[in-house]
Amino acid sequence: MSAALLTAEGLTKVYGGGGSASNASTVCALDAVSLDIHEAETVALIGPNGAGKSTLLKSLVGLLPTSSGTVSALGERFSGEPSAAQRHAIRRQIGFVFQDHGLVGRMSALTNVVHGWLGQPGGWRAVHQSTAPAEARQRALAALADVRLTDKARARVDELSGGQAQRVAIARAVMRKPRLLIADEPAASLDPAAGHEVMRRFVDLANARGLTLVFTSHDMDHALSYADRIVALKAGKLAFDRKSTDVSPQTLRDLFHG
Ligand SMILES: Nc1ncnc2c1ncn2[C@@H]1O[C@H](COP(=O)(O)OP(=O)(O)OP(=O)(O)O)[C@@H](O)[C@H]1O
Numbered sequence: 001m002s003a004a005l006l007t008a009e010g011l012t013k014v015y016g017g018g019g020s021a022s023n024a025s026t027v028c029a030l031d032a033v034s035l036d037i038h039e040a041e042t043v044a045l046i047g048p049n050g051a052g053k054s055t056l057l058k059s060l061v062g063l064l065p066t067s068s069g070t071v072s073a074l075g076e077r078f079s080g081e082p083s084a085a086q087r088h089a090i091r092r093q094i095g096f097v098f099q100d101h102g103l104v105g106r107m108s109a110l111t112n113v114v115h116g117w118l119g120q121p122g123g124w125r126a127v128h129q130s131t132a133p134a135e136a137r138q139r140a141l142a143a144l145a146d147v148r149l150t151d152k153a154r155a156r157v158d159e160l161s162g163g164q165a166q167r168v169a170i171a172r173a174v175m176r177k178p179r180l181l182i183a184d185e186p187a188a189s190l191d192p193a194a195g196h197e198v199m200r201r202f203v204d205l206a207n208a209r210g211l212t213l214v215f216t217s218h219d220m221d222h223a224l225s226y227a228d229r230i231v232a233l234k235a236g237k238l239a240f241d242r243k244s245t246d247v248s249p250q251t252l253r254d255l256f257h258g
C-alpha cells in the first residue's frame with residue numbers, strides 16, 4: 001500500500017474548558033482516535049449525530065486545534081494546530097465540499113468553478129470567467145464536463161437544482177488540482193436520486209484523477225456504495241474501521257442503535 005496521506009495518532013479533541021475533560025462544561029468530541037488514510041482511497045466517516053465526524057474531518061487537515069495526539073496531513077506533522085506555513089502547505093493540496101455549497105448564486109456555474117482558481121498566482125483574474133486565464137477556463141470546463149454539467153456552464157447557479165449546484169461545488173473543488181478532497185455531508189440536503197447522482201459524479205471524478213476522497217455521510221447506502229472503506233465513530237471513539245465490503249447491516253444497526 002502507498003504511504004499514508006493522512007494519519008491520526010491518539011487524536012483527542014475536547015471542546016470548552018481549555019482542554020480539560022474533568023470540567024462538566026467540556027465535550028470530548030474525539031477520544032484517542034488513530035487511523036491512516038492512503039493515497040487514492042475513498043473513505044466514508046459515519047456515525048450518529050454528535051459522534052465526532054465533522055470534528056475528525058476538520059482535525060485531520062488542521063482546520064481545528066486538537067487537545068492531544070498527533071496529525072500528519074499531506075506530509076505536514078503537527079500536534080495541537082499546524083504552523084501558518086504548514087496550514088498553507090496543507091490547504092494548497094485540498095479541495096473542500098460542504099453541505100451548504102457556498103456558491104455565488106447570481107453568477108454562472110462556470111464563473112463559480114473558475115473561482116476555485118483564486119489564490120493562485122494571478123488568481124485575482126478569476127473573479128469572473130471572462131477575465132480568467134485560459135488555463136483556468138479550460139480546467140473549469142473540464143471539471144464541469146466531469147460532473148456532467150457542460151450544458152449548464154452559462155446558467156446562473158441560483159437557477160440550478162440543489163444536486164446540480166453541489167456538482168458545481170465539486171467541480172470548483174478540483175480547480176487547483178488538489179491531492180485530497182474533503183467533503184462534509186456533500187449530499188445531505190438532496191433527494192435520493194440527486195444524492196446518488198452527486199456521489200456517483202464525485203467518486204468517479206476522484207477516481208479518474210487519482211484523488212483521495214474523505215466524506216462524512218448519514219446515508220448508509222452512500223457509504224456502502226461509494227466508499228472503499230468505512231470509518232465509524234461513536235461518542236468520539238473509533239467504533240470500527242474496515243473495507244465497505246466487510247460492513248454488514250447488523251454492524252450498522254449496532255452502530256446506530258447498539
Ligand atoms: N464548536 C463547538 N463547541 C462545542 N462543542 C462542539 C462544537 N462543535 C461540535 N461540538 C460537540 O462535539 C461533538 C461532536 O460534534 P461533531 O459536529 O463533530 O459531530 P458529527 O458527528 O459531525 O455530528 P452530525 O452528524 O450532527 O453532523 C458533539 O457533542 C458536539 O455537540
Ligand SMILES: [Mg+2]
Pocket residue numbers: 053054055216
Ligand atoms: Mg457533522
